[in-house]
Amino acid sequence: MGKLKVALYWAASCGGCEIAQLMIGEKLLKLVEVADIVFWPVAIDVKYKDVEAMPAKSIDVCLFNGGIRNSEQEHMAKMLREKSKVMISYGACAHEGGVPGLANLHNRERIFQTVYFDTVSTDNKDKVVPQPKCQVPEGELNIPVFYDSVQTLHHTVDVDYTIPGCPPEERTTWLALEALITGKLPPKGTVITHNAKAVCDDCARRKGEKRVRAFYRTWQKVPEPETCLLEQGFLCAGIATRGGCGAPCPAANMPCTGCYGPVEGVTDQGAHFLGAVASIIDSKDPDEIKKIVDTIPDPVGTFYRYSLPDSLLRRARIK
Amino acid sequence: MNKITIDPITRLEGHAKIEIFLDDKGEVANSYFQVPELRGFERFCEGRLAEDMPQITQRICGVCPEAHHIASAKTLDAVFHVDPPSVAKKLRELFYSAFFVTDHTTHFYILGGPDFVIGPEAPVAERNIIGVIGKVGMELAGAVIRTRMRNHRIIHLLGGRAVHPVFGLPGGVSKGLNEEERKEVEEIARDAVEFGKLSLKVFDDIVLKNKAYVDLILSDAYTQKTYYMGLVDDKNRTNFYDGKVRVVDPDGKEFAKFSAQDYLDHVAEHVEPWTYIKFPFLKKIGWKGFIPGRESGIYQCTPLSRLNAANGMATPLAQEAYEKFYSTLGGKPVHHTLATHWARLVELMYAAERLLELARDPEITNPNFRTIPTAVPTEGVGVVEAPRGTLFHHYLTDEKGIIKKANLIVATVNNAAAINISVNKAAKGLIKAGQPVTEGLLNKIEMAWRPYDPCFGCATHSLPGQAPMEVVIRDHHGKVVDRFSQHLKR
Numbered sequence: 001m002g003k004l005k006v007a008l009y010w011a012a013s014c015g016g017c018e019i020a021q022l023m024i025g026e027k028l029l030k031l032v033e034v035a036d037i038v039f040w041p042v043a044i045d046v047k048y049k050d051v052e053a054m055p056a057k058s059i060d061v062c063l064f065n066g067g068i069r070n071s072e073q074e075h076m077a078k079m080l081r082e083k084s085k086v087m088i089s090y091g092a093c094a095h096e097g098g099v100p101g102l103a104n105l106h107n108r109e110r111i112f113q114t115v116y117f118d119t120v121s122t123d124n125k126d127k128v129v130p131q132p133k134c135q136v137p138e139g140e141l142n143i144p145v146f147y148d149s150v151q152t153l154h155h156t157v158d159v160d161y162t163i164p165g166c167p168p169e170e171r172t173t174w175l176a177l178e179a180l181i182t183g184k185l186p187p188k189g190t191v192i193t194h195n196a197k198a199v200c201d202d203c204a205r206r207k208g209e210k211r212v213r214a215f216y217r218t219w220q221k222v223p224e225p226e227t228c229l230l231e232q233g234f235l236c237a238g239i240a241t242r243g244g245c246g247a248p249c250p251a252a253n254m255p256c257t258g259c260y261g262p263v264e265g266v267t268d269q270g271a272h273f274l275g276a277v278a279s280i281i282d283s284k285d286p287d288e289i290k291k292i293v294d295t296i297p298d299p300v301g302t303f304y305r306y307s308l309p310d311s312l313l314r315r316a317r318i319k
Numbered sequence: 320m321n322k323i324t325i326d327p328i329t330r331l332e333g334h335a336k337i338e339i340f341l342d343d344k345g346e347v348a349n350s351y352f353q354v355p356e357l358r359g360f361e362r363f364c365e366g367r368l369a370e371d372m373p374q375i376t377q378r379i380c381g382v383c384p385e386a387h388h389i390a391s392a393k394t395l396d397a398v399f400h401v402d403p404p405s406v407a408k409k410l411r412e413l414f415y416s417a418f419f420v421t422d423h424t425t426h427f428y429i430l431g432g433p434d435f436v437i438g439p440e441a442p443v444a445e446r447n448i449i450g451v452i453g454k455v456g457m458e459l460a461g462a463v464i465r466t467r468m469r470n471h472r473i474i475h476l477l478g479g480r481a482v483h484p485v486f487g488l489p490g491g492v493s494k495g496l497n498e499e500e501r502k503e504v505e506e507i508a509r510d511a512v513e514f515g516k517l518s519l520k521v522f523d524d525i526v527l528k529n530k531a532y533v534d535l536i537l538s539d540a541y542t543q544k545t546y547y548m549g550l551v552d553d554k555n556r557t558n559f560y561d562g563k564v565r566v567v568d569p570d571g572k573e574f575a576k577f578s579a580q581d582y583l584d585h586v587a588e589h590v591e592p593w594t595y596i597k598f599p600f601l602k603k604i605g606w607k608g609f610i611p612g613r614e615s616g617i618y619q620c621t622p623l624s625r626l627n628a629a630n631g632m633a634t635p636l637a638q639e640a641y642e643k644f645y646s647t648l649g650g651k652p653v654h655h656t657l658a659t660h661w662a663r664l665v666e667l668m669y670a671a672e673r674l675l676e677l678a679r680d681p682e683i684t685n686p687n688f689r690t691i692p693t694a695v696p697t698e699g700v701g702v703v704e705a706p707r708g709t710l711f712h713h714y715l716t717d718e719k720g721i722i723k724k725a726n727l728i729v730a731t732v733n734n735a736a737a738i739n740i741s742v743n744k745a746a747k748g749l750i751k752a753g754q755p756v757t758e759g760l761l762n763k764i765e766m767a768w769r770p771y772d773p774c775f776g777c778a779t780h781s782l783p784g785q786a787p788m789e790v791v792i793r794d795h796h797g798k799v800v801d802r803f804s805q806h807l808k809r
Contacts, residue, residue, distance in 0.1 A: 010334075012358060014378050014379060015380060015381040015382040016378070016382070016482045017381065018382070019381055019382055019482050020381075022425075023468075023481060023482070025464060025467075026468075041334075047325070047326060047327060048326055069356065069358060070355070072334075072355055099378035100358040100359075100363075100378065102367075103358065103359045103363045105366070106359065110362060111357070111359035111362045111363075113362075114359070114361050115361055115362065116590050119361055120583060120724070120726050121583060121587055121588050121599070121726055121728060122587070122588050122590065122597065123589060123602075123606070124589075124590045128590040128591065128592050129590070129592065130357075130592055130593070130594060130595050134592045136349075136351070137349070138322075138349050141338055141351055141593040143353055143593065143595060144355045144356065146356075146357060146595075166483060167381060167483065170481070217370055218488060219370045219395075219399065219691070219720075222689055222691070248475075249479055249480065252478070252480075252484075252485050252486055252494045253486075254485040254493050257371075257374060259483075297721055298367055298368050298371075301366065301375075305371075
């Protein structure tokens with residue numbers, strides 16, 4: 001069997017997925033033994049034209065990270081899908097939109113207004129806004145079209161597998177790569193992790209009955225080191241988040257923020273988290289319940305930190 | 320007019336493209352370095368909990384999340400009017416030093432280094448980290464991988480995760496070091512110091528002892544005079560975690576020195592219609608277009624700029640390397656963009672030495688690493704030096720600590736205008752009418768931006784997000800006559 005041809009690409013993401021791929025460390029050398037990397041802009045000098053010239057399905061596996069935020073990313077996703085036998089959605093942004101997906105609370109106009117006009121250091125008396133087509137003295141320049149919404153990769157093209165996380169932990173990346181190398185691939189559509197149950201299943205903190213009368217912000221008190229953070233009133237998303245990461249955030253005394261996405265069988269992670277939180281509020285008095293709920297001032301950022309574009313609503317309606 | 324496009328540019332973090340226009344004689348008329356994406360962080364940070372900002376803003380850049388995380392935690396100290404305990408500041412700086420070691424290592428050996436270690440016009444298939452391993456040998460390659468992994472281990476130990484850490488809070492950190500962990504950190508730091516020395520020697524052997532490379536560094540195509548910015552301590556020595564922002568003019572004289580909270584008196588951002596990135600400039604001089612020199616408000620903040628903006632380094636081996644740097648290159652300030660790679664190694668040396676100092680600090684295992692804020696949150700600015708330049712975070716909140724406004728001037732963005740000038744100058748110096756435009760020549764044009772180690776993840780925080788690269792050549796009618804991209808042949 002010839003070497004596997006692998007492509008790695010990034011769309012609307014931060015580069016953390018690339019660093020996560022490098023995190024497999026010495027196992028990289030093992031990967032290079034069995035695979036040729038045919039496209040990876042962060043590390044090798046292959047250009048778009050080279051990819052365009054590749055025959056259909058000539059790439060064995062494409063690891064695609066980042067959401068779809070503009071026309072170029074959509075184009076690259078479609079092109080790489082056509083060239084690749086297996087398309088893997090890598091990381092929270094491709095999987096669910098990720099943190100940049102919070103931009104779906106706004107639209108292009110509002111974002112441009114803030115970035116190019118309202119930010120305090122911007123000096124834009126001439127009211128200039130970047131244009132997809134722009135005439136400069138020497139000719140025309142083009143940049144991609146910025147869309148109103150962030151879309152996930154699976155909303156844009158057919159995806160075979162998902163590796164979740166922001167970014168995926170090293171063990172998760174390797175679990176998937178090993179499956180690829182050995183050819184022992186799970187059924188199409190699988191979200192590849194060590195644990196399809198909740199992060200709580202990975203978490204070493206002691207769990208008891210969850211009854212909460214007040215929620216705390218992380219800056220308001222120092223958590224007790226041994227017990228479940230949610231029981232202490234911190235909004236830990238572990239209860240509604242797929243495990244397999246090893247629960248590193250609660251181990252560092254900070255709540256899980258949900259980056260591995262929903263647990264198996266759940267579509268809307270935020271609704272699941274919200275439901276779980278509602279069920280542990282220890283009161284039957286509507287006024288008291290309202291007071292307790294008011295201690296959650298940013299529900300979207302808390303419950304849908306990574307998953308707004310993949311939620312049932314997908315985006316805010318802008319009047 | 321003919322146009323050359325390099326798309327995507329490669330060996331960087333993020334997405335960008337270069338367009339070069341040729342006039343009717345075939346000479347370069349102008350070049351544009353375009354950033355094709357934006358994500359809009361400043362907008363969607365509005366409404367978020369202030370204490371979530373270290374974790375949200377680091378998603379601007381997964382290559383330097385530590386920089387955003389720490390800048391944001393410092394901004395929260397200011398917003399919540401809380402002074403973290405001394406050990407908390409030291410833990411943040413220790414974490415940050417480990418980050419500088421791994422990040423500068425990544426750039427020198429994986430992103431920028433291949434141009435020197437392998438050669439600017441070497442076959443494309445070799446001009447990458449694998450080629451570097453072939454040239455420098457498995458032993459050094461192993462040290463590169465080990466240094467990266469082990470310093471990420473420190474980041475993991477303190478930050479909770481190796482990428483996108485979670486420990487930053489207003490008033491301190493969520494996690495400290497116990498004695499066993501401290502010993503491990505000290506051992507990693509000792510190795511990092513050795514690795515720093517080794518890397519300076521590698522530069523000496525491969526670059527400085529090769530006259531062709533030295534001539535390339537000193538050549539006019541890669542020389543440009545601008546203002547230089549960098550964070551300094553109370554003795555005007557380079558500091559990454561804290562201090563004042565110092566700006567020197569093209570002659571190396573102090574032009575400004577200011578605290579983070581005064582940044583709006585000194586820096587503003589210009590907008591162009593052909594790219595999503597904004598162009599910061601020195602407000603007191605003003606935006607004069609894409610021109611270098613004293614009359615233009617364009618500045619750089621890179622390892623080279625930080626050395627130019629400082630009077631020295633705070634640790635002995637780095638100071639020694641700093642002195643050699645300037646004595647070899649003819650005194651301060653140095654205007655040779657390619658010397659930035661060397662300056663990066665001087666900083667790597669400093670980061671490693673500072674890491675070791677902090678690992679040996681008797682206070683570092685003190686478990687009192689958090690002060691709970693009690694004041695009503697309002698507004699604050701925080702600054703750090705990211706590997707790619709000075710990084711400003713500025714938040715305004717309501718009385719509950721909900722973000723009302725956020726402003727971010729991100730490391731790479733500071734250099735956006737300087738990168739444009741550098742690329743244009745290299746293109747004009749290297750492309751000659753009637754001579755073939757080869758892939759190696761185009762890579763030499765890319766070498767004009769690579770020293771800045773631009774991170775377009777960072778650059779595009781405000782918009783849709785991407786940056787590999789292509790060069791398009793157009794004739795004087797704007798028609799595309801050629802398009803170049805680098806090919807990996809197998």
